[in-house]
Amino acid sequence: MEKKLGLAIIGAGRIGSTRARVAAQYPACRIVAVADINVDRAVELGNAVGAEFTGDDVGKAVSHPGVDAVLVATPEHTHTQPVIAALAAHKPVMCDTPMALNVRDAAAMERAANAYGVPLCFAYTQRFQRQYQVAKDNVQRGALGRILGGTVRVYNSRAPTFQILKRCPQVTPVVDILTYWVDMVCWLMEGNRVVEVFARGNGEVLRSAGYSADDIVWAILTFTDGAVVSAGIAYALPEQYPSLGQSPRLELIGTQGALLLDDERKNHFMYSEHGVMHGYVPNHSVKAAFLGSSSFGDWAQGTLWGPLADETRAFVDFVLTGRPGTIPQAQEARRTLEITLAIEESARTCKVVKLPFPEPA
Numbered sequence: 001m002e003k004k005l006g007l008a009i010i011g012a013g014r015i016g017s018t019r020a021r022v023a024a025q026y027p028a029c030r031i032v033a034v035a036d037i038n039v040d041r042a043v044e045l046g047n048a049v050g051a052e053f054t055g056d057d058v059g060k061a062v063s064h065p066g067v068d069a070v071l072v073a074t075p076e077h078t079h080t081q082p083v084i085a086a087l088a089a090h091k092p093v094m095c096d097t098p099m100a101l102n103v104r105d106a107a108a109m110e111r112a113a114n115a116y117g118v119p120l121c122f123a124y125t126q127r128f129q130r131q132y133q134v135a136k137d138n139v140q141r142g143a144l145g146r147i148l149g150g151t152v153r154v155y156n157s158r159a160p161t162f163q164i165l166k167r168c169p170q171v172t173p174v175v176d177i178l179t180y181w182v183d184m185v186c187w188l189m190e191g192n193r194v195v196e197v198f199a200r201g202n203g204e205v206l207r208s209a210g211y212s213a214d215d216i217v218w219a220i221l222t223f224t225d226g227a228v229v230s231a232g233i234a235y236a237l238p239e240q241y242p243s244l245g246q247s248p249r250l251e252l253i254g255t256q257g258a259l260l261l262d263d264e265r266k267n268h269f270m271y272s273e274h275g276v277m278h279g280y281v282p283n284h285s286v287k288a289a290f291l292g293s294s295s296f297g298d299w300a301q302g303t304l305w306g307p308l309a310d311e312t313r314a315f316v317d318f319v320l321t322g323r324p325g326t327i328p329q330a331q332e333a334r335r336t337l338e339i340t341l342a343i344e345e346s347a348r349t350c351k352v353v354k355l356p357f358p359e360p361a
């Protein structure tokens with residue numbers, strides 16, 4: 001079968017490599033270019049997936065004539081430059097989350113997408129878990145009546161948190177991880193905007209390792225119509241905590257129904273004296289594990305099972321067919337970023353923060 005869509009992968013780390021391996025197995029596309037500031041990494045991945053171009057030149061990769069679309073999987077604070085380079089080359093982009101670390105960079109990307117008229121998508125991977133798609137369908141049909149509020153919270157061990165902070169010390173668990181669950185609530189409550197945020201945080205583990213992030217943050221989000229949702233994150237649990245990824249729980253209460261999604265995978269348990277390997281943190285294993293709790297999915301029998309595989313293929317399908325899917329675009333991702341930045345600001349200042357933020361100059 002002819003491979004139709006040519007992809008460039010920018011950032012050949014864990015997520016870029018995972019997406020590249022998934023895309024290389026998908027008959028609808030092929031990997032044409034791989035770029036990474038670490039040339040050895042670009043070459044190793046490029047050779048493994050049959051890329052024509054490998055190197056550290058992002059501009060050359062995105063403007064390669066065989067490249068039709070671009071996946072950006074560089075660290076959180078480095079998204080703006082490769083995203084705008086790809087848009088300027090008129091290539092649709094899917095960039096990993098969070099969009100940016102500040103509103104100025106996010107606005108610059110959104111403006112570039114509008115100016116070039118090119119789709120700019122952000123990888124809110126958790127939307128690709130089947131239960132949230134089904135929930136969205138039902139909520140859209142009015143199954144809950146008017147949503148009055150709810151709660152969402154996510155826990156994880158400190159092992160992945162230290163990986164995140166190592167590559168991007170200025171990011172926080174709120175901006176990096178709670179963002180997926182703020183996005184999920186806002187997606188389920190589409191049409192209703194967060195207008196006010198109040199939060200409190202506390203911490204010791206991450207601070208004693210030299211980072212400024214709180215270990216635990218709890219927020220109350222108030223929506224336009226008065227709906228109230230609590231959103232919390234605790235991302236510094238002990239290294240041997242059995243979750244192998246995000247451990248979330250989401251509940252929405254409406255006038256005519258309730259949605260309760262317990263996604264901790266406590267019911268899929270394995271214990272091994274040999275340890276169960278972590279799919280994201282190198283050389284890390286836990287003796288007791290919630291199987292299937294890896295947020296992006298699990299490689300098993302040569303296939304990636306999970307939301308990152310479905311999302312990567314969905315982006316390819318979207319570019320090939322133009323059929324809108326559930327991957328959010330720049331405006332939605334920027335609103336979600338603003339909510340997480342407001343949570344951090346409120347936790348820091350102990351003051352209520354109003355949204356939306358003013359448009360940056």
Ligand SMILES: NC(=O)c1ccc[n+]([C@@H]2O[C@H](COP(=O)([O-])OP(=O)(O)OC[C@H]3O[C@@H](n4cnc5c(N)ncnc54)[C@H](O)[C@@H]3O)[C@@H](O)[C@H]2O)c1
Pocket residue numbers: 010011012013014015016035036037038041058073074075076078082096097098123125167176295296308
């Ligand atoms: N969708 C998901 O479920 C998911 C899960 C984890 C991480 N992420 C996101 O994916 C992105 C990458 O995370 P990761 O775990 O793969 O990180 P990583 O550190 O494993 O890989 C990042 C790669 O980018 C390269 N790089 C750094 N700056 C670059 C630049 N300016 N240009 C080109 N290459 C550059 C690094 O050399 C490295 O190879 C982050 O934005 C992160 O938040 C998404």
